């Protein structure tokens with residue numbers, strides 16, 4: 001029998017994207033709740049308990065509530081919120097993170113989908129820590145720009161509807177200025193970095209797409225590696241296939257600029273190793289769709305692992 005899939009929050013930004021990715025599938029039964037009942041706890045409980053897998057596209061508190069409503073019924077969960085990303089009882093839904101991670105996701109009852117910025121940052125940092133090149137006390141800096149859909153319905157409305165009292169007119173804005181973004185704990189947990197990274201995100205006037213930069217001083221890394229060695233560590237890490245690819249050094253060297261929208265609509269993530277060999281610095285950049293590999297695409301990838309599709 002086809003597994004029953006319920007998307008709690010199906011009418012929100014992430015939920016709608018997952019629906020569009022799943023709606024033509026014949027190997028699953030996609031359950032759907034009328035939009036006007038989306039906040040009715042009784043109706044949600046019924047759907048959550050009947051589902052084989054519930055994908056939660058809700059704010060953190062509502063996601064915790066959904067788990068409490070149906071975990072004892074054996075429902076399996078993929079949570080797109082921040083609520084469970086550093087919880088060791090939840091499998092972290094980044095299949096390419098390490099050998100065995102895809103199997104852990106496939107077998108889990110509880111899977112936490114990574115944050116969008118976290119996906120890019122962890123993809124760049126974790127393999128370098130695992131390879132012994134990046135010391136866990138390295139003072140990591142992460143700079144990023146996201147499309148405004150990353151802020152959900154609220155930010156989309158503020159950016160697109162100039163008549164609102166809280167409309168945002170800026171073409172680009174920096175935020176999380178206190179360095180307290182909610183993705184920092186998750187990035188530390190899944191990279192093993194012990195010194196709290198400095199993370200400075202920004203939003204641009206484009207709906208989807210994202211660049212995450214991690215610039216590094218090579219002489220502060222273990223063994224003062226070359227750029228080629230850093231590239232090789234990433235390439236080796238992602239050589240098993242999956243949604244993450246490492247762009248060749250030659251192709252990265254030829255780039256004058258990077259477009260944050262290049263992977264919109266896909267579940268792919270590209271990692272670039274930029275810089276000039278011999279200068280002692282390297283600029284690592286992850287490019288992804290915040291709603292693709294950064295949210296809905298990753299959720300569908302995890303679902304496929306969980307149902308063995």
Ligand SMILES: NC(=O)C1=CN([C@@H]2O[C@H](COP(=O)(O)OP(=O)(O)OC[C@H]3O[C@@H](n4cnc5c(N)ncnc54)[C@H](OP(=O)(O)O)[C@@H]3O)[C@@H](O)[C@H]2O)C=CC1
Nearest residue numbers: 009011012013014057058059062080081149150152153295
């Ligand atoms: N947008 C993105 O790029 C990413 C988002 N995420 C995470 O995914 C989750 C959803 O985000 P996003 O889709 O952007 O948010 P949206 O605000 O676009 O959608 C959230 C949906 O959840 C519904 N909802 C809110 N509170 C409740 C509740 N108490 N009970 C039932 N339904 C509720 C909303 O209904 P209503 O319309 O009534 O408010 C809305 O349909 C968040 O945790 C977010 O952090 C993760 C990665 C990336």
Ligand SMILES: CC(=O)N[C@@H](CCC(=O)OP(=O)(O)O)C(=O)O
Nearest residue numbers: 081082115116117146150151203
């Ligand atoms: C542009 C924007 O506002 N982005 C969101 C993060 C989007 C995301 O990844 O959601 P999670 O936090 O659930 O992971 C933010 O910075 O809060």
